[in-house]
Amino acid sequence: MAVKYELIKECKQSGARLGRVHTPHGVIETPTFMPVGTQATVKTMSPEELKSMDAQIILSNTYHLFLRPGHDIVKRAGGLHKFMNWDRPILTDSGGFQVFSLSEMRKITEEGVHFRSHLNGDKLFLSPEKAMEIQNALGSDIMMAFDECPPYPAEYDYVKKSLERTTRWAERCLNSHARPHDQALFAIVQGGMHKDLRIQSATDLTSMDFPGYAIGGLSVGEPKHLMYDVLDHTVPILPANKPRYLMGVGSPDALIEGSIRGIDMFDCVLPTRIARNGTTMTSQGRLVIRNAKFTDDFGPLDPECSCYTCQNYSRAYIRHLLKADETFGIRLTTYHNLHFLLELMRNVRQAIMEDRLLDFRDSFFTSYGLHDNDKGF
Numbered sequence: 427m428a429v430k431y432e433l434i435k436e437c438k439q440s441g442a443r444l445g446r447v448h449t450p451h452g453v454i455e456t457p458t459f460m461p462v463g464t465q466a467t468v469k470t471m472s473p474e475e476l477k478s479m480d481a482q483i484i485l486s487n488t489y490h491l492f493l494r495p496g497h498d499i500v501k502r503a504g505g506l507h508k509f510m511n512w513d514r515p516i517l518t519d520s521g522g523f524q525v526f527s528l529s530e531m532r533k534i535t536e537e538g539v540h541f542r543s544h545l546n547g548d549k550l551f552l553s554p555e556k557a558m559e560i561q562n563a564l565g566s567d568i569m570m571a572f573d574e575c576p577p578y579p580a581e582y583d584y585v586k587k588s589l590e591r592t593t594r595w596a597e598r599c600l601n602s603h604a605r606p607h608d609q610a611l612f613a614i615v616q617g618g619m620h621k622d623l624r625i626q627s628a629t630d631l632t633s634m635d636f637p638g639y640a641i642g643g644l645s646v647g648e649p650k651h652l653m654y655d656v657l658d659h660t661v662p663i664l665p666a667n668k669p670r671y672l673m674g675v676g677s678p679d680a681l682i683e684g685s686i687r688g689i690d691m692f693d694c695v696l697p698t699r700i701a702r703n704g705t706t707m708t709s710q711g712r713l714v715i716r717n718a719k720f721t722d723d724f725g726p727l728d729p730e731c732s733c734y735t736c737q738n739y740s741r742a743y744i745r746h747l748l749k750a751d752e753t754f755g756i757r758l759t760t761y762h763n764l765h766f767l768l769e770l771m772r773n774v775r776q777a778i779m780e781d782r783l784l785d786f787r788d789s790f791f792t793s794y795g796l797h798d799n800d801k802g803f
């Protein structure tokens with residue numbers, strides 16, 4: 427198998443697990459956060475900068491690379507690692523989520539999804555087989571099975587039909603995957619917020635023996651306690667000797683709560699997206715650096731942060747850059763936010779090692795200003 431999970435230890439206090447995922451491009455220490463490089467770049471960050479903050483793996487989007495520049499170009503460049511000059515692990519999603527969230531005029535059939543490009547309106551088609559062809563051409567270490575992510579809320583009957591089709595699609599992905607020796611294909615558990623449907627999806631997919639499992643269809647607008655309920659009854663069905671990936675989740679509280687529930691991998695555009703709007707995550711909670719009160723604040727974004735931004739630049743300077751629409755300001759907030767989440771996950775791993783993740787959660791929530799599970803980021 428292309429990817430192998432190694433359990434190091436379980437936290438005696440929380441049940442969270444510390445592990446390693448071995449991939450063709452190196453080892454990932456878990457639980458881990460994956461920065462998102464949608465268009466074969468983590469917006470404004472160079473690969474060297476990502477390495478300097480010790481990003482272990484990044485995620486890239488099949489839908490976007492399919493539309494532009496086209497997977498054939500990436501393949502001719504020698505694969506995505508060479509194309510973007512990133513020699514550490516890469517995970518690619520299946521394109522399913524973007525088809526449903528970005529494109530127009532989509533039509534779902536058993537065969538696949540017909541849709542129009544959000545860039546130029548071209549008529550396009552994605553299917554399990556096409557999603558495998560594209561990801562095989564990209565050459566990511568971890569590929570995702572083509573799935574449908576139903577909206578929230580959605581009718582029970584629709585969610586049931588959708589997840590059953592997603593399971594049939596997962597089998598077609600398995601059958602058309604051309605590079606199982608050096609690319610690991612993860613399946614995606616769906617089922618909305620319904621306990622029996624989640625159990626059905628997880629049971630059916632685990633019987634097919636994928637090298638890893640993702641939980642999709644969460645963080646789509648539901649209250650966080652619902653997401654944690656779904657994790658509570660889904661994760662125990664997933665095999666203990668395979669990596670578990672919670673898709674699209676990246677708020678600090680959800681990263682900690684997900685780790686407590688046995689999740690190994692997370693990804694989200696949140697840290698990079700809010701950075702571009704001038705919002706930063708700090709040890710004292712959210713900070714909207716564009717606010718006027720920071721005009722003459724010459725302290726760092728986060729006095730407890732050791733990142734490049736906080737060691738060298740002040741809140742006043744960063745605010746000035748953002749107000750003046752200078753790209754460097756966005757680079758500084760992006761660097762800090764990504765470093766903050768990667769550092770948070772290093773602290774989570776350390777707390778698991780020392781059997782004190784629940785204590786760590788409580789003290790983090792207090793300093794971050796979170797007192798219940800439904801607060802934002």
Ligand SMILES: [Zn+2]
Nearest residue numbers: 731733736762
């Ligand atoms: Zn910082």
